[in-house]
Amino acid sequence: MLFSKIAEHLQRGQHGERLAAGYLRKHGLAILANNVRSRYGEIDLIAQDGDTVVFIEVRTRKAGNQVSAAASITPTKQRKWHNSAADYLQKQFGNNPPPCRFDAVCIEIDGRKADIQWLKGVM
Template sequence: MRRSSHHRGRHMEALAARWLTERGLVQVASNVTFKGGELDLIMRDGETLVFVEVRHRASNQHGSALESITHAKQRRLIRAASLYLQSHPAARCRFDVVAIDGADAEHIHWIKNAFDAV
């Protein structure tokens, strides 16, 4: 089961990367891991470095993909982004979310600037 969900997660991240690229963003990196956190996608939107969290839910039985991003998850993403920025400085950055709902990824929602690193 773990292997299957891991594979599905990577597939959804690749789907999100292609989808965002079609909308003008440029992929910088993917699956950047630090102790205590992982950055799914790092992209550029003009001069802005964008940390993208990709979430998928095949069913809304336990909430939507967007609802799965808790405050604790946000803190882990902020910590990982801070570590990334130590070796890759950027003047501007933001946190986006790509929420994919449906077994066949029928609904893709892109939330720009989904939360702040406050």
């Protein structure tokens, strides 16, 4: 029972990341990378929006969940997200990083329907 619940959660997260990537592409962003890991944590998606590098946290929830997708981005998660982004920028651009932004894509799934909300500049 425990393993199927974990698998369901992981499958929902992966599905949400695919939905988010497609949604962002339709809105003009170029996806540069996904699931980028550092010693601080993981960045779900990294995209390019014009000259800006966008670090995207994807939160996927079943409809009716007690905690909304946006509310689930805790201060601890924000700190890990920021540190992972700083690590990525340093490795990719050295001391000359481009402008960057932190966005969240919050997805509520109700059966086969997905409600997607893109929050720009959340941090």
